[in-house]
Structure formats: structure tokens, C-alpha cells
Amino acid sequence: MTALSYLVIIFGYLALLLFIFGIIYRAWRWNRLPQGFSWGLFPKPTRWVVTSMLWKILAWPTLFKADRLLWAGALFFHLGLLVLFAGHLGSFIDIASLGERIGIPSESSYVIGITAGTIVAITILFYISRRLFIRRSSEISVFADHFWLWVLLVVVLVGIYSRVFHEVSSDAVRDFALSVVAFNPALPPQNFWFLMHVLLSEFFIIYAVIGKPIHLVGQLFTQYILVSEEGS
């Protein structure tokens, strides 16, 4: 168990480092490349440029027109992730009392977390089956496309499993997380499933920077090229 604990801590710092600097590096690389041609697409918004970009990035109106099922799946997937992300902030700050202030009783965190996790797991299965059974997607999918879906699926399932059967108190998690952030790492809660969940998540975070999940950041650049009047 201690070896695993050390791995969690080491990978934690690595993930944090790679995540921050990786994203900065990739955004910097994109940004410095020339886009001399104005190769946007019409119709371009004449005003509300930022709003229209945000609309495209957050609501994916074009995907809605192209593939409604994928749009719906992706929407649930990303909303689920968003909820999970918010919930995991609880590892660093006391969101239970924050939640209560806006009317979410702290007892419901369990239900919300499990529901969001299940939704994400189901939508990942949807993604995977799309890649397996829908021809236009299966014929172009490579190992890497499947790989990160499976990693994320395992992360989520282990997370749900540890929450349901081997729950670690949120105070213990927070103590550990804050000690890591303070560069004075304490020993994490000694719970195998919890540690596996953290380790796999760290692995996923590292992968996210080099793999396709980077589209969250990359989109800002493509959408800007599409709406901008000049080359950027």
C-alpha cells in the first residue's frame, strides 16, 4: 500500500506539472504558427464574435445538425464530467457548506456524484459502441481513439466502486490533497480503491495533454480562425 501511496504522490506532481506546462506549451505552439490566409467560413458574425464563439464551443450547434445522437451523448458526457469536476473540488475546498448555501443539502452529494458518474460511464460506453458499430466511425478509428475512452471508463468505474463500497471520508481526502498542494505531502488515506482511482486519474490527466482531450483548448483557436475576418 505504501508503494502505491508514493506512486500516487509522484504521479500527482507529474500530472500537475505536465498539465499546466503542457497546455501552456501546446497553446503557445498553436498561437505562434502563421495563419496568413483568411480562411474562415461564412456566414461570419459581424458582431457578438465572442458570444458566437462561446455558443459554438459550449453548445456545438453544428454537431447538432450533423449527428443529433452524438450531440446528445456528448452533451451528457461533458455535463456529467462537469458535475464530477465540481464535486472533486471538494477534495480541496469545503464545497459541502458552499452547496448548502445555494440550497443543495450535503447529503445529496452522494446521489449527485453516483448519478453523474453513471451517466459519464454510460456515455463512454455509447462512444465506444459508436466506434465499434457505426461504420463511418469504426472504419476510421485507431487504437488510440479507443484507448483513452477505456482509461476514462476505468477511472470512473473505480471511482464509483470506491465511493459505494470503500468510502473515504471527505475530510481525510482534503487533508491529503491540501498537504500535496502545500508541497508537504502526507500519507494518503490507505484505501486501495481510492488510491487506484487517484492514480488512474493522474494518468488520464497526463494523457489528456498529449492526446485528443486537448480539444477543449484547441477549439479556441479553430473557432477563432473560422470567425475572424483577417488571418490571425
Place this chain on the structure above:
Amino acid sequence: MKTDTENQADSQAKAVEEYEKTLERWFGEATKEDVQKVIDKLGEWEKLPYSKLVKLNLDLCSNCGACADECHIYKTLPRKEFNPVYRVKLLRSVYQKYFTWVGKVFGRFAGARKLDKELLKEWFVRFYQCNMCRRCNIFCPFGVDNMAIVRTGRLLINDVMGKTTEDMGRGVRYHLRDGNASEMSEAAFRNIVSFWEDEIKEVKGWDVKVPIDVVGAEMFLIPPNTDYFHSLETMEGIAATLYAANVSWTMSSKIFDSVNYGTFFNDEAWASIITQHIEEAKRLKCKTLVVGECGHATKSLMFLGPSLLGEFPFEVKNILQVTADLIQHDRIKLNKEANPETVTYHDPCNVTRMCGIMEEPRIILRAACMDFREMTPNRDRNYCCGGGGGVVLETASHDFRMEVTGKLKAEQMQRTGAKIVVTSCANCKVEISHLIDQYKLDMKWAGVHDMVLNALEL
């Protein structure tokens, strides 16, 4: 006995196979050195003036396939090779193999692929099967651009091996030599111009004189070579419109062809042809360079030219914008009754998706025709006619265009029930005229200004 569907599938397969063979023949064989040079050149991709778009496509596309069903080619013939993602992955996988550490380390698992002679040949075939219409781009949730990759692939092959498709390559050679893509001399130009004038006289009874080489005229007009051979009414309509509105305009006896096939495969040729246009416009001291009914030339001169060569000392407009403006300012009089038939409009990719000229043709057609009807989908969502990306220029691509790339367009045109399909791009006009013949559609094709010519009154 075979069913109709089976017969159709057979003839489609045959058309595809034949054109692929032709493309392979044009490509010939690559040597090991060619392959290495392409890889080296790909390593310098950052020097491309649009490398940001290229890099973003390479990094972001997650092979979801959402664009596939929006591609008119894949929709018609859902083969793996026609999947837009498959197409661009031909290049992306090579880029991953040599220039990303993920590809270097994980190889095939990450989708990386070694470039060899056969793959390079496939690049040529697949990249020249694409119409570069950018419809897939509109539907991509990440906003990545497949056309940028297709063009990069064509560019690399052309830079290293000098290869392109036959007629397009010849058109560029002629253009660089003669200032136009059709081997026209000044005498030939003047002869056809006077034929336009005769025809206007015949249908309108007006003595329209096309001004040539008038220095200081407000507008300098360059139509595509099609208007000299294939759609003469279009240019007659334009000349008559400018005459009726008493606009100060001119053509040039030297530079009278707007087309620029370099747009589709070679940056250098592209820039020198644009430069021919610019230098002539400067010599004539025009205020506005007006491009005739031609899609890729409008895009080249309006957007790409200025970003490549610096701001022009004049404005660039498409003739549709000029005429729509004349109508809105009551400078010409149109009598709708001259065009009683049902008319529909095909939005050319370059005019619409790339230049945003969507409402102008509709303003003109509503003013000039009794019954204007939209086809669906339309405007920026319209399907390519099947001739885009220079595919229509090849005589050898005829069956491929008829059976595969243009089929959806033929069905779409037929569904409107219109008697005339109007469009504003030379490329589309040729393709649509072939489609009407091939599918025996009960309709005619025309340019926007063909309709104006009929309806124009003094």
C-alpha cells in the same frame, strides 16, 4: 437479371475505378528520393502560410466521423476511402510518424504510418478525388479544416514531384505563359468580345461597346475563361447591365481570364497569377477590381491575395455584389416577366462558404425572375456540385463526377422542380450542364447574369 440498384452500383464502381486508374497513371511512380523529399518538406510544414490551420487539424481531429455523413461524396458512395477523415488521415498519420513523439513511440497504436511509394500514390488519388468544398468543416464540432490538409497534400506532391492532374496542370502552364488558361491571344479575345456585342445587339437591340484598356475606369472586370466559350450569355448580361447602369468600366486586352488553378495545388503559381491580375488592375488605375461569375477567383482575389501579397490599392468585388447594389439603388430596370419559368439557385462553395456572397444572387434573381425557389439545403449548407477542387477541369473525371460526386446535386436539383438552375461559378456551370445531360433532367442551366440579360430594360 440485375436490378436498377445493382446496375447503378456497378456503373458507380466502374467510374470510380477508371478515374482512380487515370489518377494513378498521372502520378506514375514515386522514387525513394521522392518519398524522402516529401517527408522533409512535410517537416517544413510550419513555413506554410496557413500552418496554424494544418497543425490544429492534425492535433485535434478525434476521428469521430461526424463529418462523414455531411460529405456529398461519402453520402453517395459510403466507402471507407471516401470518408473525409480517412482522406486526411493519410497525411496525418505520416505527420504523426515522423514529427510527433507520440507517433514515434507508439507507432501504429497511435495511428502513425510510414510513408512509402504506395502511400504517396494513394495521397495523390485521394486528394484529387476531393472537391475541397469545406462542407465538412462546417459540421465539425472542433472546427477543424480538412480542406487545409487536402491542399497541403496536393502542394507537397506538386512541390517535390511536379505532379498534378493533367488539364489543370496544363491550364496553369498556359496561364503563366499567356496570361490566361485557354491559349487565347488578344485577337481571339477581341473576336469573342465583338461576338458578345453582336449578340447583345441581336437580343436587346442595343449598341453596347465593351470598353477595353480604358485607364482610369472605375471598375476593371475579369470574367473566367468559361464566359468566352461555354456561358457567353453571362458575360453579355454583365456587359449589358453595366451599360444600362452607365457604369464606368473596362476590360483588359492582356489579362482577361480570372481563373487561377494554382489555388488548388501550387502556391507559387497561384501567387504569380494573382500578381498578373493585380499588376493589370494597377496599370488600369481602377477603383474596383470586379471578378466575373467565378468562385475560386473571387476567393483568391478577395481574401487570399491580400493576405499573401499585402493590401491591394483597390477594392475587390464580385459582379454579384455590383449588380445587387445597382438593383438596390434603382440604377437598372428589370422586367420579371421576361423570366417566367421557375428558377432555382445553386450556391457555389467558393462564392458562398468562402466569400459569404449569399444574399446578393437572391436579390438579383428575385428582381429578375417571376418564380424563384430555393433548393434544400442552401446557402452555406449547400452541397458541392461535384466539380469543385479542380475536379471538373479533367475530361477524364467525367464519369466519376456524374456517378459519384455530382449525383446528390442532380437529385437535389430535380427535387426543386425548377426549369432553370442558376449558378454563379464557371466551374459549377460546367458540372451542372453535364449533370443535366447525364440525368436527362427537364431543366436548363444558366448564370445569374443570363437571367439579368433577359429581364434588363433601359
Place this chain on the structure above:
Amino acid sequence: MAKATLGGVEIEVDDDGFIQEPDKWNKDVAEDIGKIEAVLEPGQDKMGADHWTVVDYLRNYFLEFGIAPPIRMVVKKSGIDLKKIYELFPKGPAAGACKVAGLPKPTGCV
């Protein structure tokens, strides 16, 4: 580039059968191309007066201006309408008539 024997002379032709050496063109060459392009029925070896009207017009225009004339100009100036041209030259004015008249292949969106 392939060679073909037309009208008893060896002439270079391109992939689509357009002759590449316009100087070698003569009436026998034209009629031999006509056989290939289904202008002449099997067994027939002379073209009729209407054929020659079109071919001569194209040929003379090409010699004067170096290009093929617009189709409409051919129709107007030769007095033979488009339908008739397609009857005379089943492959149409460009791939049929121009080829017989020994013109190079038209280039561009034409």
C-alpha cells in the same frame, strides 16, 4: 505520348486522341479521326458537306485565332444548329468536331 497512323501519316496524339502536331493535319487525317470518333458509319470513308462546313469553320478559326471558337459562334456562323452538330459528331463539338478538325484539346472551365 502515343503515335497513331492517320491518313497514312504517323502523328502524335494525346490520351484523349487529340492530335499534337496540327501541321500534319489534312482531309485524310480528318476522315481517319472521324472513323475513330464514330462520325463515319462503319464502311463509310468520306464525310459529307455538313461535316466539312463545321470542320472547315473550326479549322479556319483555329488558324486565325489559335483556339477553338465558342460553340454558339460555330452554330451561328456555320448555320448548322447544335442538335445537328451532335448528329454529325456524336461526341459533341469539343470532343468530336474539334478533334476531327485537328484542334488541340480545349483547356479550362470550357
